[in-house]
Amino acid sequence: MKATMTSIHHHNTVLAIILMASFLFTVPLASAGAVESLTIPILYLHQTIDRPPVLSNIHVPPKDSGIKGAELAIHDSNTTGRFLNHHYQLQYISANDLKTAQQQTKQWLQQGHQLILAHLPAKTLVSLANTPGIQGKAILINIAAKDDELRTQHCTTGLLHVIPSRAMLADALAQFLVVKRWRKWLLIRGGMPEDKAFAKAIKRSAKRFGGKLLEEKHWRFDTDLRRTAQQELPLFTQTDDYDITLVADEAGDVGEYIPYNTWRPRPVAGTQGLTPLGWHAVVEQWGAIQLQNRFRSHAQRPMNDIDYAAWVAVRAIAEAVTRTGDQDASTLYSYLFSEHYELAAFKGRKLSFRPWNGQLRQPIPLVHPRALVSQSPQPGFLHPHSELDTLGFDKAEVSCHYRLTL
Amino acid sequence: MKRRLLISLTSLCMTILLPHGYASGADLAYISNEKDNTLSVIDLNSFDVVNTISVGLRPRGITFSHDQKQLYICASDSDSIQVMDIASLQVISDLPSGEDPEQFALHPNGQHLYIANEDSAVVTVVDTQSREVIAQVDVGIEPEGIAVSPDGKWAVNTSETTNMLHWIDTSTFTLVDNTLVGQRPRHVEFSDDGKILWASSEIGGTVTVVDVASRKPMKIIDFKIPGVHRDRIQPVGIKLTKDGRYAFVALGPANHIAVIDRTTYEVESYLLVGRRVWHMAFAKDQQLLLTTNGVSGDVSVIDIEDLEVIKSIKVGRYPWGVAVSQK
CATH class of the missing domain: 3.40.50.2300 (Response regulator)
Incomplete structure (x- = not known):
């Protein structure tokens, strides 16, 4: 930065x-x-x-x-x-x-x-x-x-x-995943400081709301994934069964190619896929x-x-x-x-x-590119002062x- | 009987059957369905939806002409006010409305329609007879609620992002004063004697009671419903009974109607209705109150004497406004 x-x-x-x-x-x-x-x-x-x-x-x-x-x-x-x-x-x-x-x-x-x-x-x-x-x-x-x-x-x-903050965004996403009972997460992150920071926020949220991080993977792809994502990503995402793949790629590099290319047919969220954003x-x-x-x-x-x-x-x-x-x-x-x-x-x-x-x-708001999916805080996450x-x-x-x- | 009435309405055999049909007493409620581009018509004897009528895009505010022969419809995304002939249920003309008309109020003279243009920060005054815009008044950002005082002197408009009530002198069509209220004012309603104005603040979560003579707030009403977070209590529609006893306030995503005693300004009870309740209308000589519940897509019917919800009626998607023809 x-x-x-x-x-x-x-x-x-x-x-x-x-x-x-x-x-x-x-x-x-x-x-x-x-x-x-x-x-x-x-x-x-x-x-x-x-x-x-x-x-x-x-x-x-x-x-x-x-x-x-x-x-x-x-x-x-x-x-x-x-x-x-x-x-x-x-x-x-x-x-x-x-x-x-x-x-x-x-x-x-x-x-x-x-x-x-x-x-x-x-x-x-x-x-x-x-x-x-x-x-x-x-x-x-x-x-x-x-x-x-x-x-x-x-x-x-x-x-x-x-x-x-990243913590607010990760918490917003984590609450939604917990409500959906998608508790087992595969985390994939890029190498930029921002990606590490978002991955850290995700891990904090997992602890707060009971998400289970099965594995954290850091990509070092130096090929052009625009052509090879279909071959490379299934191998990269092979691991114990997870409910969702979480991506930490703020710049929008490799993360853009992860949806639909994972080993298991699972949704993608984080900086790509279902995304928590201020607006x-x-x-x-x-x-x-x-x-x-x-x-x-x-x-x-x-x-x-x-x-x-x-x-x-x-x-x-x-x-x-x-x-x-x-x-x-x-x-x-x-x-x-x-x-x-x-x-x-x-x-x-x-x-x-x-x-x-x-x-x-x-x-x-939790969004995909064409629609609002949900908005956190999710109902049921209570706080003595403000749910926010x-x-x-x-x-x-x-x-x-x-x-x-x- | 009602079915026959409906058939008679739609088959245009109006001149013979209508007087008899109406004399036998069915109040009809017209509901605008914002996301269906339709009106649902409810027979208030049977509580059945007896007709669904296609109208312009994104219908929101609806109101009757004083003789109840015509229904004015804010077709927000068509940028027009449609005039529906009630005898034929046909849209017979469009009034110029300015951009994105959302709510409006008819002046006691029966001729001037005051329209809040949500996208363009103006109130447009349209002559319903000549179908001409006779004035446009600049107001705050996102004009929404609008009401004309019973004596016809004031048109008051709320602006949702500016958070004000704008007082428009109807004799000159000029804005003469502004009253700052809570966040996101949505709706205004005059008492029948014209001395008091009620204004809801959706995000502020309050209703402000304003003294019309001084144009200053005299009371701010708060709401508390056990088990509902105060942020979800978002007042929108207001209705005042003509006997001066009650104010009803629709609380949006709190899914309740607050019943306020107008002598003490205390909330007397909360009535559970459908989801995201916004607007209301009286029916059957104020024995009934109807509410539009946007998210659940239905209309709740409240018995005012018993303060009980007696019925819920499925209508179209995102019911918004309601107007009742009373015979």
Whole structure:
């Protein structure tokens, strides 16, 4: 997960004001009780996350993942804002390394702004969040890094996570498998650090929910599986009888060729097959079709989990601004953790932030490419506070010193 | 008798048989089936589905003209309001509706239809006689519920993502005020005297009771059902009895109707109905309450005097709206 020097823009740093909400002034609709105007600038800090080469290039992740979701949320929030005289602005900055990210963030803070969406690799994010002068001075919302360590060891006051952790995703899948009584698992993983991390999350979930890992296999294929999957994979997946094959291949390399090629006729889940994700284009329940339609007409493509995380991040801030009538980061931060805070975000339940590590509680859709299969938490997985806390790291598993005030 | 009535309805021998047939007393309930593109017609004496009628795409909100001769249907994915002639059960015209009409309310003047356009953040006002759009009012994201006050002064619309009630002055078609409520407001309903407005918040899990004169919330009602997680209690439809005694609130995936005493604002009981209950209508001079249960694909019938569910009737896929012709 090293930083890359390429970026969706040509220069090291591009300052681009994406949306200045110029239409705000055309509709004089603020209510009788409207107060003075508020302007809420939000920074979108982006470092392109490096992707390894993969066998098949059919599905290339869109380069504008994330930012399109943030733009849409700014537009949505301004529609609400015009009734309250609140104006949201988004500024996009592409930073190719930690140093640039630190400089740009400090500059943002010097301008008196404190709200930041972080589309960064975990390593950059941890360093940035702990930089003196930044740590505790801003609300930094992680929209892309799924690393569990960010939720257990490296939590930093002011750093929130709206993208689900790998642990949340694996737990969501494991609950479903347990409900289906598919308890015997064959785990296949690739060699990237992300694959190891997802495999680790799967193993943790197996322990939590009673899955039985029959075997863990690590592939080192150096042939072109596009042609030989039918010969190679049956041999590779020969083992004691399993109910399901779980795949850990986040980049979508060998994993794409595992469904239908296993030794036994068993379903495939994990990063391929039945997949737990924060969001996917097939989610249409709970009014989600409205969001999907709005996104599609804005971005000319389906909405993915990073787009959704960026959308939720802006909406989370905007909801706090709407309810408090304030844009001061410490006021918003306290409100985000108050018992009054609740966010509707097309997942059929109100969402809120975990006070022990700043992770957004949320249901996790389980999808195949053409339809929603299920959504976890599954019925029957109970929790004394919130069923949503059966996904990911609960309070007792986290040793961070996370403060609820900025 | 009802079968004969049905045959007579569909064979268009209306002029002779209808007055007699209706005089003998069958209330009919029309149910919009969102995922079947049909309406189911239920005879409320026999509780049988007596007809299924093909309509436009994704029918949701439905409401009668004041004379009950026409039924207006939001055909959301056809981007139109269809007008069905009840005598012939034929769609006789389409009204311009704006994009993705979801719910609407008819002004007491019987002429102006206020339509929430879910995809385009506007409320469209259509003249049902001239079939023209006479105004469009910008509101919040995902306008959903809509109601017109009994005196005709206000049209109030809810916006699901903006979380507000938008107050539209019907004499000028302008938005004059907004009331912030709980997450994802779905439905609004005026009391018969027009002094109080009830608004449900689906994700917030609450109902806000608003004083119409000040347009400020005066009461927020919470729900608790033993064995049902509070996140699954998602209020949508609201119905208020004309005697002022009860408010009924449909609680979505909690599969219950809350019965609220309107003098104390306390929940008096919860009635178990079908799965994912959204909208409701009174029938038989408010002796009965009908509910649409989307996931189980049926309609529950509640006896209001006894507060008991007396019947469940299978209809099409994803029943959404309900309108009753009362004779």
